[in-house]
Each structure stands twice: as C-alpha cells, then as structure tokens.
Amino acid sequence: MTHYDVIVIGAGGVGSAALYHGAAQGLKILGIDRFSPPHNHGSSHGQTRIIRMAYFEHPDYVPLLKQAYAGWKHLEQLSGQQLYHEVGLLEVGPVDGIVIPGVLRSSKEHDLPLDQFTTHEAQRQFPGFDFPENHTVLFEQQAGYLMVEDCIASYLAAAQQQGAKLNCEESLVSWKPHQGEVEVVTDKQTYRCSKLIITTGAWTSSFTGNCQLPLTLLRKHLYWYRSDSKNYLASQGCPVFFYEDQGRFFYGFPELQPGTGVKVSEHSGGDPLSDPSVLDPSQNQEDRLAVEAFLKKSLPQVSRDLVQHAACMYTMTPDENFIVDVHPECADVVLAAGLSGHGFKFASVLGQMLIELSATGNTSLPIDFLSIKRFG
Ligand SMILES: Cc1cc2nc3c(=O)[nH]c(=O)nc-3n(C[C@H](O)[C@H](O)[C@H](O)COP(=O)(O)OP(=O)(O)OC[C@H]3O[C@@H](n4cnc5c(N)ncnc54)[C@H](O)[C@@H]3O)c2cc1C
Known part of the structure; x- marks a missing residue:
C-alpha cells in the first residue's frame, strides 16, 4: 500500500492550492478528485471570482486577504499568466x-x-x-477579479511540477485513523497517509464522520x-x-x-x-x-x-463564515468547508494554512473565528 505524507481530497479551489503548498515544501503528497479539475460540477467555475480587501463580512478576514493577494501574485509568477485583474x-x-x-x-x-x-x-x-x-x-x-479555472489549473500544474501526484476521476469513499496514520479508501484503492486534508466543497458533509457540521x-x-x-x-x-x-x-x-x-x-x-x-x-x-x-x-x-x-x-454555514480547523476527533485530519459563497479569493491562503495546520495543529494567521468549536 502506498504511503503519503499528506493526501488532499478534492483538488478544486482550495485543494489545488493545498496540493501546491505541500509539494513546494517537499512533502510526498497526493491529490484525489472525483472529477478532473477545473470542472463545472462544484463551486469553482464560471470564469471569474471577485477579490476585495475591505471585507464587509468581518474585519478578521483582512489579515488572511493580505496573504491571499500575495499568494495569487506568487502563482502568477509561477505560471507566467495573469490571473488577477485589478479593475477596482x-x-x-x-x-x-x-x-x-x-x-x-x-x-x-x-x-x-x-x-x-x-x-x-x-x-x-x-x-x-x-x-x-x-x-x-x-x-x-485594490480589488478586481480572479480567473477561477485558470487559478486552479495553474496550482495543479505547479503542484505536479514540484512532485505532487494527482489522481482524477477517483472518489473518496471513507477514511479512518489507523495505527497513528490515516487510512483512506477510494473507489479505486486504499492508501495510508500521515495527514489528511479534506477540501471536498459541497460534498464535505459526507466525510466528517461523527462530527456533523452545520452545512x-x-x-x-x-x-x-x-x-x-x-x-x-x-x-x-x-x-x-x-x-x-x-x-x-x-x-x-x-x-x-x-x-x-x-x-x-x-x-x-x-x-x-x-x-x-x-x-x-x-x-x-x-x-x-x-x-x-x-x-x-x-x-x-x-x-x-x-x-x-x-x-x-x-x-x-449558519453565520456564513468559513470552517477551517483540525477535525475534533482526529488530529491528523484538517479541513476547510462552508465557504458560504465567498471563499475563492481565499483559496491561495487557505491552501497554505491547511498545510501548516496539518503539520503543527496551528497556523500563524488568526483564524479562531473560523473554528468548528463556535458551533458548540
Ligand atoms: C455562483 C458562485 C459565485 C461565487 N462568487 C465568488 C466570488 O465572487 N468571490 C469569491 O471569493 N468566492 C465566490 N464564490 C465562492 C467560491 O467560488 C467557493 O467558495 C470556492 O470556489 C469553493 O472552493 P472549494 O475548494 O471549497 O470547492 P470546489 O472547488 O468545488 O472543490 C471541491 C472538490 O472536491 C471534489 N470532491 C468532492 N467529493 C469528492 C470525493 N468523494 N472524492 C474526491 N474528490 C471529491 C470535487 O470534485 C471538487 O473538485 C462563488 C461561488 C459560486 C457558486
């Protein structure tokens, strides 16, 4: 059975960024997606997404946005492609x-x-x-739009250039902790990994085990x-x-x-x-x-x-803020979910934070307002 440092389930907006950041750190990392991203079956299609800094939803998003803007700029440099258009x-x-x-x-x-x-x-x-x-x-x-499918394609290309493996047309069926690791079962095979990252967007409720998220x-x-x-x-x-x-x-x-x-x-x-x-x-x-x-x-x-x-x-989510956290029942599993229709602009920073969270259980960015605990 193949073992990975990290497996990312869902290689859409957030998952593609996590896959790149993990690969860039030299991790042995695998991305799995039920379709072939970018695709139009989930939440990351339709050509463009707004990105903006003075965030009306909550001022605590602003530090994340500063990092997100830097992340998109970095991706533009990697891909040699304009992804962000600052039209105001x-x-x-x-x-x-x-x-x-x-x-x-x-x-x-x-x-x-x-x-x-x-x-x-x-x-x-x-x-x-x-x-x-x-x-x-x-x-x-300092606002404008991101080319949504191009961002995902660029992250996936950059991740694979850094050594990430990507398995498309393969679906997660279940996962469970197993002897200090995580066992991941798909419709094609079984894997083991040290850390699992769940970024399955609209499908996430099926993969949170006993922890039922209010999605x-x-x-x-x-x-x-x-x-x-x-x-x-x-x-x-x-x-x-x-x-x-x-x-x-x-x-x-x-x-x-x-x-x-x-x-x-x-x-x-x-x-x-x-x-x-x-x-x-x-x-x-x-x-x-x-x-x-x-x-x-x-x-x-x-x-x-x-x-x-x-x-x-x-x-x-009920308060329309994201969920970005370690799984309450398994410290080796982290997830980003419930992006409530405003998450794409953050994908660059969320991918980075998920890799950090999976490695240390913490991130250097203030995300207490995005914890699972707020739902009790
Ligand atoms: C109409 C619309 C307009 C929007 N406008 C904006 C905007 O202007 N600005 C903004 O910032 N945000 C916007 N958003 C929100 C933003 O696009 C989403 O929050 C974000 O793209 C979600 O990314 P994701 O990675 O969570 O989901 P996705 O990109 O959907 O990725 C989830 C992936 O998981 C895969 N998957 C699911 N189940 C499995 C499984 N069992 N096994 C393997 N893979 C699996 C799917 O195939 C998919 O590729 C908009 C959303 C919509 C729908």
Whole structure:
C-alpha cells in the first residue's frame, strides 16, 4: 500500500492550492478528485471570482486577504499568466445596511484606502451605472477579479511540477485513523497517509464522520448578458460591482471581451439543494427575473439578451463564515468547508494554512473565528 505524507481530497479551489503548498515544501503528497479539475460540477467555475480587501463580512478576514493577494501574485509568477485583474470594485448600498457599514469598518480597522462618492460624482465616474439617491457609493481600487479555472489549473500544474501526484476521476469513499496514520479508501484503492486534508466543497458533509457540521447547500445562478455599450468593458475601466438593494445582494463583472457579456448574479437567495451530485444546470425563472430587474435599475445599458448561463453551488454555514480547523476527533485530519459563497479569493491562503495546520495543529494567521468549536 502506498504511503503519503499528506493526501488532499478534492483538488478544486482550495485543494489545488493545498496540493501546491505541500509539494513546494517537499512533502510526498497526493491529490484525489472525483472529477478532473477545473470542472463545472462544484463551486469553482464560471470564469471569474471577485477579490476585495475591505471585507464587509468581518474585519478578521483582512489579515488572511493580505496573504491571499500575495499568494495569487506568487502563482502568477509561477505560471507566467495573469490571473488577477485589478479593475477596482464599486460597492453601493444604504448607509445603515450590511455592506457599506461593513466595508467602512474593515477599512478603518485595517487602514485600507477607499474612495467615497456622492451619487452624482459616481454617475460621472462610472457612466454605465445608476445609483439610488439615498445610497452610499464606495470604490476600492485594490480589488478586481480572479480567473477561477485558470487559478486552479495553474496550482495543479505547479503542484505536479514540484512532485505532487494527482489522481482524477477517483472518489473518496471513507477514511479512518489507523495505527497513528490515516487510512483512506477510494473507489479505486486504499492508501495510508500521515495527514489528511479534506477540501471536498459541497460534498464535505459526507466525510466528517461523527462530527456533523452545520452545512447546507444552495444552487446559484450566473448570467452573462449582451451589451453594446463600451461602458461595461474591462478594457475601458469598468470595475466589478456589488450592490445591496432592499436587503438583497447583486454583483457582477465587466465584459472581458466585446460580445462575451456582462456577468451578473444574486448573492442572496438560492435554491436549497440536498445532493451535490445532482446539480440541475437549468435556469430558475424567478432568480433570472430578479437579476434582470436589478440590471434595469442599476446597469440600464445592459440588454436582457442572455449570452450564457451557469449553475453553481454555495456551501453555507449558519453565520456564513468559513470552517477551517483540525477535525475534533482526529488530529491528523484538517479541513476547510462552508465557504458560504465567498471563499475563492481565499483559496491561495487557505491552501497554505491547511498545510501548516496539518503539520503543527496551528497556523500563524488568526483564524479562531473560523473554528468548528463556535458551533458548540
Ligand atoms: C455562483 C458562485 C459565485 C461565487 N462568487 C465568488 C466570488 O465572487 N468571490 C469569491 O471569493 N468566492 C465566490 N464564490 C465562492 C467560491 O467560488 C467557493 O467558495 C470556492 O470556489 C469553493 O472552493 P472549494 O475548494 O471549497 O470547492 P470546489 O472547488 O468545488 O472543490 C471541491 C472538490 O472536491 C471534489 N470532491 C468532492 N467529493 C469528492 C470525493 N468523494 N472524492 C474526491 N474528490 C471529491 C470535487 O470534485 C471538487 O473538485 C462563488 C461561488 C459560486 C457558486
């Protein structure tokens, strides 16, 4: 039976980064994935992901983000490819809502630069967008988008160059502690490893043993709409955007090339899903209408002609903060789960932290707010 220092189950967003960081440290490491990443069956597809620093969700994410930005830059150097596009981020919402106070709080606590506009100034600066009179408009320059599939492919290539082994189209069936190691059973063979890292995204609930994590799944939709206006082209300075609108959240991306469409989605809402292996790729009419109503109000020069649609999964925790921890019943198993629809930008730092956690039981970054213990 082959023995590894570390086995990483799931080579998607976070797992691909863990595989690279382990291999770069000289570990004998194996990645196993039920598909062939990057793929469109999980949570890491659809071309782009927003990355931003002044984090409205919780200021404690900011130290992780600083490391995450450095990680993506390092990956760009390794791959010789641009993965991060710093087009800036527009954040719009009521002053007493969730987004604006959260961004201002993180910016203040961590001394992060932000521009604040009146709606009239914003209208002049960003001609493709409309802003409700009574909303606050913030602009964060140090933000933009990551090319999601390219990031994963780059991490997997870099990991394999450093000696990592990657077995695709192979599924974890079970794991158990065995004589001071971990025994890992897949649908193809049995392995032993000193440390196991679980990064199985939407499938994680099946692999946490007696430790039942409070994870729920949502099916989410991405839409690309045609626009003939240059105002939405990335090359013309169109930023990524995130709007809070009457308690709902909508976000999107500039058109990357003329004709490819402006990508828009609702971050709130979503269709509850019980089995991640049955991700229905069809559209949800109600969701689409809500996105189109948002477009009409806020990006009026975008048409309702759909260029492309994709379905994807969020794995939610009750407080929408991640779970990154050592397994409570087995110190040789660590996991990152419940990324709650905002985790991709962190994949670079999460991969690094999981390798550190698996080796020492600790990380140098402050992640107490992401522990399993908070759920009791
Ligand atoms: C529509 C949408 C928009 C998003 N927008 C953003 C955004 O703008 N910014 C942002 O930061 N985040 C965003 N996110 C969230 C982010 O994309 C995810 O949190 C992140 O990509 C999840 O990474 P992961 O590694 O946990 O999961 P995945 O990348 O899905 O990886 C899990 C892997 O585990 C594998 N696997 C599962 N079961 C097994 C098994 N039994 N054996 C072997 N392998 C297995 C799967 O095949 C998969 O490859 C968005 C998510 C969605 C769905």
